[in-house]
Amino acid sequence: MKCTVHASKHCVIGTADKRLFSSFVEQLGRCVYGGIYEKDHPLSDENGLRTDVMKLVKDLDVPMVRFPGGNYVSNHRWEDSVGPIEERPVRLDLAWKALDPNTFGIKEFMDWCQKVGTEPMMALNLGTRGIDEAKDLVEYCNHPGGTALSELRKSHGSEAPYDIKMWCLGNEMDGPWQVGHKTAEEYGRLASEVGKALKLYDPSLELVACGSSNSDMPTFPAWEETVLEHTWDIADYLSLHMYFRNDENDAETFLASSKRMDEFIETVVHVCDYVQAKKRSSKTMYLSFDEWNVWFHSNEQDKAEPDWKVGKHLLEDIYTFEDALVVGCLLNSLLKHCDRVKVACLAQLVNVIAPIMTEDGGPSWAQTIYWPFYYASKYGRGEVLDIRLDVPTYENHRYGEVPYADAVLIYHEEEQELDLFVVNRSLNEELTLNLDTVGFGQQLNLIEHIVLHHPDLKASNNMDNPDRIRPVQNKVEKDQYLAPKQSWNLLRFSLS
Numbered sequence: 001m002k003c004t005v006h007a008s009k010h011c012v013i014g015t016a017d018k019r020l021f022s023s024f025v026e027q028l029g030r031c032v033y034g035g036i037y038e039k040d041h042p043l044s045d046e047n048g049l050r051t052d053v054m055k056l057v058k059d060l061d062v063p064m065v066r067f068p069g070g071n072y073v074s075n076h077r078w079e080d081s082v083g084p085i086e087e088r089p090v091r092l093d094l095a096w097k098a099l100d101p102n103t104f105g106i107k108e109f110m111d112w113c114q115k116v117g118t119e120p121m122m123a124l125n126l127g128t129r130g131i132d133e134a135k136d137l138v139e140y141c142n143h144p145g146g147t148a149l150s151e152l153r154k155s156h157g158s159e160a161p162y163d164i165k166m167w168c169l170g171n172e173m174d175g176p177w178q179v180g181h182k183t184a185e186e187y188g189r190l191a192s193e194v195g196k197a198l199k200l201y202d203p204s205l206e207l208v209a210c211g212s213s214n215s216d217m218p219t220f221p222a223w224e225e226t227v228l229e230h231t232w233d234i235a236d237y238l239s240l241h242m243y244f245r246n247d248e249n250d251a252e253t254f255l256a257s258s259k260r261m262d263e264f265i266e267t268v269v270h271v272c273d274y275v276q277a278k279k280r281s282s283k284t285m286y287l288s289f290d291e292w293n294v295w296f297h298s299n300e301q302d303k304a305e306p307d308w309k310v311g312k313h314l315l316e317d318i319y320t321f322e323d324a325l326v327v328g329c330l331l332n333s334l335l336k337h338c339d340r341v342k343v344a345c346l347a348q349l350v351n352v353i354a355p356i357m358t359e360d361g362g363p364s365w366a367q368t369i370y371w372p373f374y375y376a377s378k379y380g381r382g383e384v385l386d387i388r389l390d391v392p393t394y395e396n397h398r399y400g401e402v403p404y405a406d407a408v409l410i411y412h413e414e415e416q417e418l419d420l421f422v423v424n425r426s427l428n429e430e431l432t433l434n435l436d437t438v439g440f441g442q443q444l445n446l447i448e449h450i451v452l453h454h455p456d457l458k459a460s461n462n463m464d465n466p467d468r469i470r471p472v473q474n475k476v477e478k479d480q481y482l483a484p485k486q487s488w489n490l491l492r493f494s495l496s
């Protein structure tokens with residue numbers, strides 16, 4: 001099957017914000033305890049941070065990490081997670097029916113961020129709490145000194161302020177499962193007052209208002225409209241969350257999931273622009289897709305996990321090769337919408353629906369989905385070109401007409417490099433790729449063709465076989481660029 005990519009360097013969607021390759025660490029299951037933090041692990045440093053996990057995170061080059069939740073944040077008191085560790089209280093976490101020892105708190109997270117070279121994105125509890133607690137947390141984290149809470153931080157061992165720039169105004173407040181769930185009116189009013197207080201302190205803080213938990217919520221997209229009506233002046237971003245599942249165990253349908261992400265983003269953009277028009281505003285509302293991933297494999301096993309303990313084995317999805325192809329398409333979708341989506345967080349980072357897995361006391365390894373994320377993070381940070389694809393399509397009962405190829409093309413002007421990410425959705429045929437770059441007026445020279453491919457869609461990596469699904473260099477003969485059936489590909493070209 002043939003696939004032609006038509007591109008010109010003058011047709012640009014936008015510059016991909018590096019924060020599109022962000023992730024998420026929630027106080028959930030073994031993401032923190034047994035994941036990034038394991039006191040007695042032989043590879044942990046003096047603070048209990050697993051150095052093997054840090055290495056895998058650093059390799060992913062994650063620019064920002066959302067913390068501490070998620071559903072967790074809506075019943076969490078930040079004050080419990082600071083100060084001498086031995087004095088911190090153990091609490092019930094109602095969101096995940098777990099015990100929260102508060103051993104790994106704000107200081108520990110900030111130290112970890114510094115070690116792995118990432119920025120924090122801090123979520124505020126707007127479920128059980130409000131303006132006072134939010135402004136106190138900002139004072140504790142960001143004020144240099146001379147006030148009660150900034151001095152408290154210093155007495156806890158952090159002399160310099162953390163200077164946290166991005167703040168989420170709650171989490172999934174539209175969801176009935178959320179502790180402190182609210183109507184759009186209730187949430188919109190609260191978020192706008194919390195946002196006002198934070199911006200009175202520091203107008204340069206960047207605030208994310210909660211959008212819908214997914215596009216199937218009965219309140220979507222009226223929720224977005226009401227929330228934006230209230231928060232327009234203080235919000236810089238509106239959040240989107242979406243998880244993808246292979247409900248029908250049908251590869252053609254599952255591989256087309258990114259169409260659902262496209263549609264979600266585009267609908268939210270319309271709502272933002274509608275509110276902008278209503279308000280006669282010149283402001284553009286940007287989007288923060290701060291939770292996305294495949295999530296369904298662990299649903300049944302989670303039901304058997306006993307409650308009220310630390311480090312429950314929750315949401316431990318073991319990802320297949322098929323999931324990696326879907327994640328590749330979802331990354332392409334985020335890149336294609338980089339004019340409006342400025343932040344995106346792969347949910348989550350370690351053990352909990354994550355690219356990185358660990359064994360308690362044992363090794364860590366990269367799941368299948370690690371690889372498309374790794375390469376998108378490395379080569380996706382450039383100008384995303386507005387390409388036209390000439391490729392056959394298939395008809396799908398859920399998604400209509402689906403192109404067999406899903407692609408994005410990234411232009412790196414300084415390096416004079418073009419990087420093409422392509423997923424071949426065909427289960428039967430390879431794709432012959434042809435790049436029509438007349439608009440560049442330059443010659444293309446292939447640097448490398450990296451391919452992720454496996455004959456078995458259900459194959460996965462595990463502790464004993466961590467490299468079963470791993471990208472390899474594809475041999476290119478006679479300038480023929482071939483993407484194998486059911487494969488993810490990155491073709492890097494230099495321009496001369």
Ligand code: AHR
Binds near residue numbers: 070171172213348
């Ligand atoms: O990422 C897991 C959970 O999914 C988060 O806690 C919540 O925000 C979402 O429903």
